Amino acid sequence: MQTQDPQSDAPAMRGAPIGFVEFVALVASLMSLTALGIDSMLPALPAIGDSLGVASENGRQFVVTAFIIGFGVAQLVHGPLADRFGRRTVLLWSLALYIVANVACATAGSFTLLLAARVFGGAVIAAARVATIALVRDCYHGRAMARVMSIAFMVFMIVPILAPTFGWTVLQFGDWRAIFWTVAVLTLGVLVWFYLRMPETLAPENVLPITPSRIFSDWRQTLGDRNSLGYTLASTALMGALYGYLNSIQQVMADVFHKPGLLALIFATTSVTMAACNLLNSRIVMRLGTRLISHGALSVLILVSLVHLFAIEIGFETLVSFAIFQALTLGCFGLATSNFSAMAMENMGRIAGTASSVQGFLSVTVGAVIGAVIGQAFDGTTVPLVAGFLIAGIAALVAILVTERGRLFRPASTAPTRA
Numbered sequence: 001m002q003t004q005d006p007q008s009d010a011p012a013m014r015g016a017p018i019g020f021v022e023f024v025a026l027v028a029s030l031m032s033l034t035a036l037g038i039d040s041m042l043p044a045l046p047a048i049g050d051s052l053g054v055a056s057e058n059g060r061q062f063v064v065t066a067f068i069i070g071f072g073v074a075q076l077v078h079g080p081l082a083d084r085f086g087r088r089t090v091l092l093w094s095l096a097l098y099i100v101a102n103v104a105c106a107t108a109g110s111f112t113l114l115l116a117a118r119v120f121g122g123a124v125i126a127a128a129r130v131a132t133i134a135l136v137r138d139c140y141h142g143r144a145m146a147r148v149m150s151i152a153f154m155v156f157m158i159v160p161i162l163a164p165t166f167g168w169t170v171l172q173f174g175d176w177r178a179i180f181w182t183v184a185v186l187t188l189g190v191l192v193w194f195y196l197r198m199p200e201t202l203a204p205e206n207v208l209p210i211t212p213s214r215i216f217s218d219w220r221q222t223l224g225d226r227n228s229l230g231y232t233l234a235s236t237a238l239m240g241a242l243y244g245y246l247n248s249i250q251q252v253m254a255d256v257f258h259k260p261g262l263l264a265l266i267f268a269t270t271s272v273t274m275a276a277c278n279l280l281n282s283r284i285v286m287r288l289g290t291r292l293i294s295h296g297a298l299s300v301l302i303l304v305s306l307v308h309l310f311a312i313e314i315g316f317e318t319l320v321s322f323a324i325f326q327a328l329t330l331g332c333f334g335l336a337t338s339n340f341s342a343m344a345m346e347n348m349g350r351i352a353g354t355a356s357s358v359q360g361f362l363s364v365t366v367g368a369v370i371g372a373v374i375g376q377a378f379d380g381t382t383v384p385l386v387a388g389f390l391i392a393g394i395a396a397l398v399a400i401l402v403t404e405r406g407r408l409f410r411p412a413s414t415a416p417t418r419a
Helices: 020-039 042-052 062-073 075-085 087-106 111-125 127-139 143-156 158-173 177-197 212-224 226-256 260-288 290-313 319-344 352-376 383-403
Strands: 011-013 140-142 416-418
Touching: 020 062, 020 087, 020 111, 020 127, 020 158, 020 177, 042 062, 042 111, 042 158, 042 226, 042 260, 062 075, 062 111, 062 226, 062 352, 075 087, 075 127, 075 212, 075 352, 087 111, 087 127, 087 177, 111 127, 127 140, 127 352, 158 177, 158 260, 212 226, 212 352, 226 260, 226 290, 226 319, 226 352, 226 383, 260 290, 260 319, 290 319, 290 383, 319 383, 352 383
Parallel strands: none
Antiparallel strands: none
16 A cells, blocks of 8 residues: 655646746647537537437437547547657647548538547547646646646636637527637647647656557556546546536526527526636645645535525526526536546656546546436436536545545545555
8 A cells, every 4th residue: 555645735846848827828728629619519509400400409419429428538549649759749630630620520411420520529639638637747746736727727617608609609600510610720729829839848758658568557557546546536427417517508598498598698607607716726725735625615516416406396496596506516516626637646747648548538438428318318407417416426425535535625645545
């Protein structure tokens, strides 16, 4: 049994190769391409279904699910590549191929071809998560990494807030295909920025060969580390609830509240608290620590979901109450998951790329399946969505209790990390 370095949750910063503000903005931009690829599609789902002959409203959700599945599975590939060829090379290739994928989506002549292009797009842009997290881990760790990721997530969350409005605006001037063309152009802008400004961050001594034995060994190390596995499973549960929200929100607005035109506004309202909580986390995590904040946020998420479910059962659910409850829930989600990611990577410095890919594969792929189940359970009410958050929160809490041997909120210096 090994225990965590007492200093792993203490402030620790080596520094980025470019200015801190630009570094965080670039990291956020890279990660935002994924959110843009998902959330900007939400207002266009009815138009896509009508154009490509998809009669079932639940069936249109696969435009989102296909992207997420490709995004999750491909992370297993990007991790070893990032540890062998470097973060910069992998990211440049992925951005270029993401442009191709969006062009393919924009020109798809059938729903099947669109879904295939969406899977491909999710698969190539998965590097924006794997290699970017590895890039951040190259420069920071512990609470410092949590701080960087919180600020990046805060900027990153501006995209989900604006993306539905972006998609709706594009639809006012063109059809749904114009959304994909615009995403391709924005990706090109990020690619040029990254190419001109970000050098390689993988140290030469940390370059790892691509061999089955090495990859399997790193997978075992990632899954054998108590923090890595436990907090990845906790993230997986919460990501499943978030994907269920993304799958369901368009139908919730149209079929439950009969206000499809307010989708962008409600989506922004429920997302802005996530951005605000990530900003708050960046300000307090260096002082309070990742465990106190994330464990507390998860506890509040469970409580809010319970109260929300009770409100629905007694007939109190309105559009306003839904927006308030979801805003509180997603705020807690933001506080919890940004710290979960940092804690999962605490002992993964030398294999950051592969570790990030394994963690991302589990959290995104399994989360996508959970989200699809929640989305397909939509029955004309908000019960499946809210129940999904409650069950996910309880599952995440169980994972953390096992990881921390039944003790919550304790400092990192006493927390075991390897089974």
